Amino acid sequence: MFQKSKKLGILGGGQLGKMIALAAGNWHFPIKFLDKKSDFPTARYAAEFVEGNFKNYDDVLAFGRTCDVISIEIEHVNTEALLQLEKEGKTIHPAPEKLILIKDKGLQKQFYADNNLPTSAFQLLDNEEIVKKEIANGNLSFPFVQKTRGEGYDGKGVAVIKSEDDLRKLLSGPCLIEELVDIEKEIAVIVARNEMGEVVSYPVVEMEFNPVANLVEFLICPSDITEEQAEVSDKLARAVIEKLDLCGLLAVELFLTKKGEILINEVAPRPHNSGHHTIDSCFTSQFEQHIRAVMNLPLGSTKMKIPSVMVNLLGADGFTGEAFYDGFESCLNVEGVNLHLYGKTVTKPFRKMGHATIVDKDLEEAKRKGKFVKDNLIIKTK
Numbered sequence: 001m002f003q004k005s006k007k008l009g010i011l012g013g014g015q016l017g018k019m020i021a022l023a024a025g026n027w028h029f030p031i032k033f034l035d036k037k038s039d040f041p042t043a044r045y046a047a048e049f050v051e052g053n054f055k056n057y058d059d060v061l062a063f064g065r066t067c068d069v070i071s072i073e074i075e076h077v078n079t080e081a082l083l084q085l086e087k088e089g090k091t092i093h094p095a096p097e098k099l100i101l102i103k104d105k106g107l108q109k110q111f112y113a114d115n116n117l118p119t120s121a122f123q124l125l126d127n128e129e130i131v132k133k134e135i136a137n138g139n140l141s142f143p144f145v146q147k148t149r150g151e152g153y154d155g156k157g158v159a160v161i162k163s164e165d166d167l168r169k170l171l172s173g174p175c176l177i178e179e180l181v182d183i184e185k186e187i188a189v190i191v192a193r194n195e196m197g198e199v200v201s202y203p204v205v206e207m208e209f210n211p212v213a214n215l216v217e218f219l220i221c222p223s224d225i226t227e228e229q230a231e232v233s234d235k236l237a238r239a240v241i242e243k244l245d246l247c248g249l250l251a252v253e254l255f256l257t258k259k260g261e262i263l264i265n266e267v268a269p270r271p272h273n274s275g276h277h278t279i280d281s282c283f284t285s286q287f288e289q290h291i292r293a294v295m296n297l298p299l300g301s302t303k304m305k306i307p308s309v310m311v312n313l314l315g316a317d318g319f320t321g322e323a324f325y326d327g328f329e330s331c332l333n334v335e336g337v338n339l340h341l342y343g344k345t346v347t348k349p350f351r352k353m354g355h356a357t358i359v360d361k362d363l364e365e366a367k368r369k370g371k372f373v374k375d376n377l378i379i380k381t382k
Helices: 015-025 057-064 079-087 096-103 105-114 128-136 164-169 227-244 286-294 328-332 363-376
Strands: 008-011 031-035 048-051 069-072 122-125 144-148 158-161 175-179 183-193 199-201 205-209 216-221 248-257 262-268 308-314 324-326 337-341 352-359 378-380
Touching (some): 008 015, 008 057, 057 079, 069 286, 105 262, 122 128, 158 164, 183 286, 199 227, 216 363, 227 248, 248 286, 308 363, 328 363, 352 363
Parallel strands (some): 008 031, 008 069, 031 048
Antiparallel strands (some): 122 175, 144 158, 183 248, 205 216, 248 262, 324 378, 337 352
16 A cells, blocks of 8 residues: 655755656655755755755754655765664665665676676776876776766766876776777666566667767667667666665666677666656656655556657856756747756756757657757856
């Protein structure tokens, strides 16, 4: 029986929280959120919004004690408080120890190696000076990718080092050094699992990245890969969530190499950019699915109703200040274009201000409309 009296609390109140709250509204299911300011995107749509810092032990502990089930919309939360709440009998998804593992990209990568899950070759090093020493000693050669072990997201915390000249771009602190993979496509699978052990996955999507900001600009569903490659990708995503024994939503980002290999890049244990299109194109959105999974409800159908293209609506380069949306009306006038604005009052270069999902029975037509939205909806200041 679905107990609507059971209080679900979410750490984080950004755009993902907003879309979780909107999904919960269909059931009139109240969710409580914690984040720093009541002008954040989620606040207007949450049943209850608490001002506080999800990185602060006391704030998370106090918030969690008022909830029955606790989940997240961002990984970078205080896990010490979550461990204490778990001791006090609270249900937490993803479990704190899984979150600790995933937050550390070094531990995450080692998990794949320990569980015979395919991923690129890697080293774990203590700092950038040791990286330079390893190069000098011949133990590391160009090109390679350096990732900070914590706090990185949306292209932050990543440096591509192709030559000695690039060493000035090295990031400080403990890091993960990965082989620079020869990539044919970047793809992703959203998978969900509940306490009953039920697992469902969404169709594979293909991602195209902004070359400057290094974050997803276009997402295409279904991906233009073979049936066999889609099956391998799906099995890998399911294997990761099963081996992690994780309840909730997991976005599994993958590389399809030019040799035809499929390698795990990294994961996110929450709703993810690679699943935004599901609001308009699948029977169950990733946001509703997240609620179903963490509340141990039956998982919804992940079938695609119609092909789709998702476009991230990014703040225009060179503009910082109050946001204005040039071209909004012309994009609304295009059949199949669904605009989702996050309500952020201030735009910055390449800041995620919203997304558009374009649905069409003809995927090529959806791509054409997606390019129209990208070229015509400009987010800037006056």
